[in-house]
Amino acid sequence: DIVLTQSPALAVSLEQRATISCKTSQNVDNYGISYMHWYQQKPGQQPKLLIYEGSNLASGIPARFSGSGSGTDFTLTIDPVEADDIATYYCQQSKDYPNTFGAGTKLELK
Amino acid sequence: EVQLVESGGGLVQPGRSMKLSCAASGFTFSNYGMAWVRQAPTKGLEWVATISYDGSSTYYRDSVKGRFTISRDNAKSTLYLQMNSLRSEDTATYYCTREDFDYSSSHWFAYWGQGTLVTVSS
Numbered sequence: 001d002i003v004l005t006q007s008p009a010l011a012v013s014l015e016q017r018a019t020i021s022c023k024t025s026q027n028v029d030n031y032g033i034s035y036m037h038w039y040q041q042k043p044g045q046q047p048k049l050l051i052y053e054g055s056n057l058a059s060g061i062p063a064r065f066s067g068s069g070s071g072t073d074f075t076l077t078i079d080p081v082e083a084d085d086i087a088t089y090y091c092q093q094s095k096d097y098p099n100t101f102g103a104g105t106k107l108e109l110k
Numbered sequence: 111e112v113q114l115v116e117s118g119g120g121l122v123q124p125g126r127s128m129k130l131s132c133a134a135s136g137f138t139f140s141n142y143g144m145a146w147v148r149q150a151p152t153k154g155l156e157w158v159a160t161i162s163y164d165g166s167s168t169y170y171r172d173s174v175k176g177r178f179t180i181s182r183d184n185a186k187s188t189l190y191l192q193m194n195s196l197r198s199e200d201t202a203t204y205y206c207t208r209e210d211f212d213y214s215s216s217h218w219f220a221y222w223g224q225g226t227l228v229t230v231s232s
Contacts, residue, residue, distance in 0.1 A: 030214065037218040039155075046205055046222040047147075047155065053216055090155055094217050098171045099145075099157040 002026045002093050004102035011110040017079040020105045022091035024072045035095040038067055038076045041104075042087045050089075051076060081107075112136040112221045114206045119226030122196055132189040132206030132223055139187035140164070143209040143217060146180060146191050148202035149225075156202070159191065160209065173199075196230045203227050 003025040012018040028035045034054030039047040049058040051067035054074060064085075066077045078085055086109060091102040118130040132144070146158040159180040160169045168180050179192040189206055203225040210220035 030216070033212075033214050033216055035216050039219070041155075046224055047219070048222070049218060049220050052210070052218040052220070053212070058220070092155070092157075092219070097160075097169045099160070101155040101157070103154045 006102035114223035
């Protein structure tokens, strides 16, 4: 299985930049596309797609969110952070089955 | 508006069965692969199973293979998950998701239902 590693938590101040990393145990690129996706989950709610294929912003998601990276190293950036962004963020790969998620990074206010 | 509404969760004893349903609306159901993703209490997300748009292909995580069956009825725009021989470790909120895709075979979980809680306990 492809293992995705995320830091458990990140403390950030409002209006600052948050950088959340995700490292994979194997290359998740294929045909020049990164099979890496990012989700946001707030307490008591279902997850919401933010970024697909490494850097594509999902419909309705503010441009404060961006994704980058390739191969085995990926980053979700929120700039600037707003109060509504306090949540847990998950990366997920769809290169291979089983599709796997990172353990999540909880974004907290400093 | 895309809507996915799960039902069928609840309390079930170990070893027993349960069937989840997901009613889809707001899109052409038969054009999309669908998946179940679960989340144990206070834990992270875990992919469970995927079914292709026409039901011809299915994929399962190893821990549910042989016990769970994903299926769909395109005429009813409904996704199912039949769960047999349930174990305590299957306790989780089960989310129905729509898989969006491109022609490189990449896919992602674009829409999620609100989830249905399955508790396996005696």
